[in-house]
Amino acid sequence: MRELPHCGNRPIRITIDIHTGVLVMSDWQDTGKETEPDNRNRVHLGTAIKTPDGVRYKVKQNDQGQILLDPVKLVPAYEAWFHNNPDRLALFKLSVAQAEAGQLVSIDLGPDEDE
Numbered sequence: 001m002r003e004l005p006h007c008g009n010r011p012i013r014i015t016i017d018i019h020t021g022v023l024v025m026s027d028w029q030d031t032g033k034e035t036e037p038d039n040r041n042r043v044h045l046g047t048a049i050k051t052p053d054g055v056r057y058k059v060k061q062n063d064q065g066q067i068l069l070d071p072v073k074l075v076p077a078y079e080a081w082f083h084n085n086p087d088r089l090a091l092f093k094l095s096v097a098q099a100e101a102g103q104l105v106s107i108d109l110g111p112d113e114d115e
Contacts, residue, residue: 031048038044045051057069075083082088098104 031046033046033048035043035046056072056074058072060068060070062068082092
């Protein structure tokens, strides 16, 4: 992670996820609240943090002890092969982009056997 010059009074950080290649720009904002883990190691976020209903988070921690809650979407097990295969996922995204751009091709597969 490389820290860029300050933007106002907050640093902006840019990272690239090595697994997805996604560029992430972080603009962390201080909520003005502090918390600490309870005796079961749970942390209460309080009312300063608003989260959508049903959201789940991947919990990440860096070498400085900072904790990041990254929103995630669950994928059914029968679809996991697709999402875990970067080549298939890239081909699918390309296909969708081509279809959206009107780059469609009709292929005549011959008569339907039911006809």
